[in-house]
Structures are given as structure tokens and as C-alpha cells.
Amino acid sequence: MAAKEDPAVTHFREYIRINTMQPNPDYVSCTAWLRIRGEAAGGEVEVVETFPGKPVVVISFPGTRPELGTLLLNSHTDVVPVFPEHWKYEPFSAHKDSEGNIYGRGTQDMKCVGIQYLEAIHRMKKQGKTFTRTIHLTFVPDEEIGGETGMQEFVKMPEFKKLNAAFALDEGYANPTDKFSLFYGERCVWWVMVKCTGQ
Amino acid sequence: EDGQCPWWDAFAKACADENVCLEKTVFPAATDSKYLRIKGIPALGFSPMNHTPILLHDHNEYLNENIFLRGIDIYCTIISGLANV
Ligand SMILES: [Zn+2]
Numbered sequence: 001m002a003a004k005e006d007p008a009v010t011h012f013r014e015y016i017r018i019n020t021m022q023p024n025p026d027y028v029s030c031t032a033w034l035r036i037r038g039e040a041a042g043g044e045v046e047v048v049e050t051f052p053g054k055p056v057v058v059i060s061f062p063g064t065r066p067e068l069g070t071l072l073l074n075s076h077t078d079v080v081p082v083f084p085e086h087w088k089y090e091p092f093s094a095h096k097d098s099e100g101n102i103y104g105r106g107t108q109d110m111k112c113v114g115i116q117y118l119e120a121i122h123r124m125k126k127q128g129k130t131f132t133r134t135i136h137l138t139f140v141p142d143e144e145i146g147g148e149t150g151m152q153e154f155v156k157m158p159e160f161k162k163l164n165a166a167f168a169l170d171e172g173y174a175n176p177t178d179k180f181s182l183f184y185g186e187r188c189v190w191w192v193m194v195k196c197t198g199q
Numbered sequence: 200e201d202g203q204c205p206w207w208d209a210f211a212k213a214c215a216d217e218n219v220c221l222e223k224t225v226f227p228a229a230t231d232s233k234y235l236r237i238k239g240i241p242a243l244g245f246s247p248m249n250h251t252p253i254l255l256h257d258h259n260e261y262l263n264e265n266i267f268l269r270g271i272d273i274y275c276t277i278i279s280g281l282a283n284v
Contacts, residue, residue, distance in 0.1 A: 005264075006264070006268060008267075008268060008271055009264045009267060009268065012267060063282065071278070071281050071282050072235070072240070073278070074231060074232070074235070074242075076231060080256045082258070083258065086258040086259070087258055087259055088259055089259075091260075096264065099263070100263050100264040100265055101261045101262070101263050101264075102261055102262055102263070102264055102267070103259060103260070103261040104260065104261070105260055106260070107260050107261050107262040108246070108248060108251070108253075108254055108255045108260050108261075108262055109255035109256065109260070110246060110255075112246065112248070112262050112267055112270065113246050113247075113270075116247070116267070116270045116271050116274050117274060117278070119271050120271050120274035120275045120278055121278060123271065123275060124275055124278070124279060129279060131278075131279065131282035131283060132282060132283045132284075133281075133282045133283070133284065135278065135282050140231060143230060143231050146229075147230075147231050147234060150231070151231040151234045151235075152234050154234075155234045155235065155237075155238050165235070165240050166206075166240065167206040167240065167241055167242070167281065167284075168232065168235045168240050168241070168242035168243075169242065169243055169244075169245060169277075169281075170230060170231055170232040170235070170242050170243070170244050170245075171230055171232075171244055171245075171246050172226075172244040172245040172246040172248075173246065173248075173253055173255065174246065174248040174249075174251035174252065174253045174254070174255070174262075175222060175248065175249045175250075175251065175253075176249075176250065176251065176252050176253065177222075177249065177250070178220065178249055178250060179220045179221065179222045179249060180214075180219050180220065180221055180222065180245070180247060180248070180249050181221075181222050181224060181245075181246075182221040182222065182223050182224070182243060182244070182245050183223075183224060183225065183226040183232075183243065183244030183245070184223055184224075184225070184243060184244075
């Protein structure tokens with residue numbers, strides 16, 4: 001009776017079941033799983049460690065004009081802790097109820113986004129679409145503890161510079177209405193101003 | 200902001216094509232994009248979840264599978280728009 005599940009949903013639920021909860025995220029299993037999914041989507045997978053045991057998984061899809069600045073699609077792989085006694089279902093079970101609601105730590109923040117990027121590109125590649133610019137998906141560790149051992153360090157590394165990123169997408173929030181929340185980022189001005197007033 | 204940044208224009212056009220109505224705001228907390236912006240890389244924070252209560256870091260965090268799948272459609276349009284800027 002139950003309709004067959006879309007493979008993208010199955011992949012999402014697999015990703016939720018990998019316990020990457022702080023303070024001891026299972027990055028080993030997470031990296032191995034992302035490598036499989038990245039290669040299945042036709043991407044080139046590279047793993048860069050910011051610190052021992054802190055992997056950034058980079059999945060790249062070369063564009064037809066690789067000299068152009070690239071599109072960076074970022075997500076973090078870690079999730080915040082849980083109090084399982086307050087949950088209706090086990091927080092890493094990815095339980096799906098009769099309404100299609102999938103419960104799990106990371107379903108909103110932000111494993112959904114990481115796997116949606118990947119599934120979207122996989123689908124377009126299957127349709128034979130090509131891109132002008134190279135696309136890099138970065139799956140970074142430790143955002144939930146401030147990013148010092150994750151993105152903050154990664155952006156200083158030669159491996160980051162090599163990506164030649166020109167524009168990036170990262171996480172937003174859910175929106176309970178019919179609208180979608182967007183957190184705008186062209187306000188680089190902000191950061192410059194903070195620095196100036198601080199000195 | 201329209202017409203001044205080709206990345207923004209491509210993003211906005213993709214959202215219009217997908218009938219995604221945006222509520223623009225400043226991120227209430229810090230996230231990894233701040234490290235990208237410090238490096239001079241413009242970044243937008245967007246997770247395609249509407250009709251969804253804000254449950255990040257909360258108990259019973261969930262996402263409906265249809266919202267999730269619709270998000271993939273939306274990203275197809277956004278990513279192909281941005282990757283062809
Ligand atoms: Zn997050």
C-alpha cells in the first residue's frame with residue numbers, strides 16, 4: 001500500500017541516521033557515506049582535514065569554463081545535542097510518520113540542504129545539463145561549536161584558495177508561512193565597518 | 200540590490216521562476232558564511248523550507264518529505280542559474 005519512497009528521501013534519511021552530534025560527531029562514517037553519494041552523483045571527491053579528525057569533504061563538478069570563479073554550495077555536517085526523552089521518536093532514527101514528516105536531529109539544520117544540493121546536481125547531470133562554472137559542494141565540520149576547527153580554518157588553507165569561489169550559498173531557516181526566508185549576504189560593508197570602528 | 204550584482208540577479212530570477220516568495224532578513228545568529236564573507240566571497244543563507252515550524256536545535260526537529268523534495272526542484276533552478284552566471 002505504501003508508495004515507493006523517492007531515492008532522494010531515502011538518501012536524506014540515511015544521512016540523518018549518521019550520528020554527527022557534538023561533541024563527538026562520527027565524521028568517519030559521515031565522510032565515507034558522502035564519498036559514496038558524491039561519486040554516485042558523478043562528482044570528484046576530495047577530503048581535506050583542517051585538524052586531525054576534522055574532515056572537509058569537497059565534491060566538485062567541473063564546469064565548461066573552469067577558469068571562471070566557482071559556485072560554492074556549503075553545508076555543515078555536525079548537529080547539536082539532543083535530549084532524547086523529549087522526542088516522540090529516536091532523534092537519529094529518521095522516522096517518517098503517516099503525513100510524511102521525517103523526524104531527526106539535522107533534518108532542518110542542515111543535512112536537508114547538503115543532500116538537496118547533491119540530489120539537485122545529480123538529477124541535472126542525468127538530464128545531460130552542463131554548467132559554465134565549476135560547482136563545489138563543501139561539507140564542513142564543527143559549525144555548531146563556532147567553526148574555529150572547521151570553516152574558519154578551512155578558508156585559510158591553500159585547498160580553499162584552489163577552489164576559486166566567487167559566490168556561495170549556505171544555510172537559512174525554516175519559515176512557517178508560505179514564504180521562504182533569505183539571509184542576504186552582500187553586506188560585506190558590515191564586516192569592514194566593524195573592523196574600522198574597532199580600531 | 201537588483202541590477203547591481205549578477206549573482207543576486209540570477210538568484211532572484213531563479214526564485215521568481217520557481218514562485219519562491221522571499222522574506223529577506225539578516226541572519227539572527229552567526230554561521231559559517233561569516234568566514235566566507237570575511238574572505239570577500241558574497242554568500243546567501245537559504246534553506247528551501249516553507250510551511251515548516253522553526254525547530255532547529257529543538258526537540259522533535261522534523262521536515263516533511265514533500266517540502267524536502269520541492270526543495271530539490273528549487274535548487275535545480277537556483278543552481279543552474281548561478282552556475283551559468
Ligand atoms: Zn546549521
